[in-house]
Amino acid sequence: MAIQEQILKKTKYLNPYLGGVLLGLVLLAANFVSGRGLGASGAIKSTLVTVVNAVAPNHAENAKFYQEEAISHGEKPLKSWLVFEMMGVVVGGFLSGSLAGRLKLKVEHSPKITSKRRLAFALAGGILFGFGSQLGRGCTSGSALSGMAVISLGGFISMAAIFGTAFALAYFFRKNWI
C-alpha cells in the first residue's frame, strides 16, 4: 500500500502553491545575483541572430534589426545570460521529468483531435508567440512574470494582454482542448 502510494505520488505534480513559492525564490535569486529577472524568448533571438550572422553575413550587415542587435548585444550574442539560463532550463526540466518518470516522446493532444491538427496549431501558435515576444520586448517569463516582480507597469500590461487575449479567444479554439 505504502509503496503503491509512493509510486502514484511520484508521477503526480508538485502542489501549485509550493511550486509558485519555489519559482518566486528562483526569480528572487536571479534578481539578487544578476540584477535581472528570468526570461526565455531573448535566448531564441540570440540564437537566431547568430545563425543569420553566420549564414547570411552580408544581409546581417545591411538589415537594420541585426545592426541594432550588434550594437546592443555585441559580436557574440550567444554569450548572454539568457542563453546560459535557457540551457539550464532544459537540464532542469529533463531532471524533473526523469525523477518523476515523465520522459516520453509523444504528441500530447486531446483524444478529440488528431496529432496532425495538434502539431499544426503548435506551429501556428509558436510563430505568433515568437513574433509577439519580439514586439512586446519579452514573453510570459521576461516581460510578464519578471516585470510584475519588480512592479513594472509594462509587466502588468503584458500579463493582462497575454492572458486577456487568450481568455477572449478560448471559445474559438475549444475543440483543441475540451
Add this chain to the structure above:
Amino acid sequence: MGPLITYELISQDTNFLLAFIIGIGFGFVLESSGFSSSRKLAGIFYGYDAVVLKVFFTAAITAMLGLLFFSLFDWIDLDLVYVNPTYLYSAIGGGVIMGAGFIMGGYCPGTSFCGASIGKIDAFVFIFGLFIGVLLFSEGYPLWEKFFNAQFLGYPKISTVLGLSDGIFAFGVILVALGMFWVADWAEKKFPQPEY
C-alpha cells in the same frame, strides 16, 4: 550588497555559471509543477486546471515581497535592478499576439523548452514556430519599427502610476490573487476534464 554582479562581487563568468544554475532551478520547478504539459497550461482558459494562475501569481508575489524585504534590510539596491521599459503600444500589441499564440499553441517560450526537455513533440514544433516568428519580426523590422518604439513611457512602476506605495500595491496584488485562487478552485470543480 546585491545585485552581486553590479557590485562586482562576482565575475562575468561566474554570473553566466549562476545563470545556468538558476535556469536549472527554473526548468525543474516549471516541469514539476506540470508546465511541460500544454493540456495543463491551457486548462486555465477553460477552468479545468488552474495551475498556471496559481503558480504564476504565487511566484510573482513571492519575488515581489522578497525584493521589497531585501530592499528593507539593505540586502539589495532596487535602483540597480532591471525594470522593464514600458512602450505602451507594442506592449499591448505584442501581448495580444502572444495571447493568440498561447491559446493556439498551448505553450509559451519557457514552457515549450520544458515540454521539449521531456520529449513532447508538440513542444519541439512550437519551438520551431518560435524561431520562424522571431525571424519574421527581424526581417520585417522596418515595417513595424515605428509601432515598436511608439509611446515610450520610460521605466515606470505601476505603484507610482497609481499613486500608491510599493508595499500597499503588493498587498493589493495579494488580495486580488487570493480572490482569483478562490474562483480557480471553484472552476476546477465545476468544469472538470479527464487527464490524457
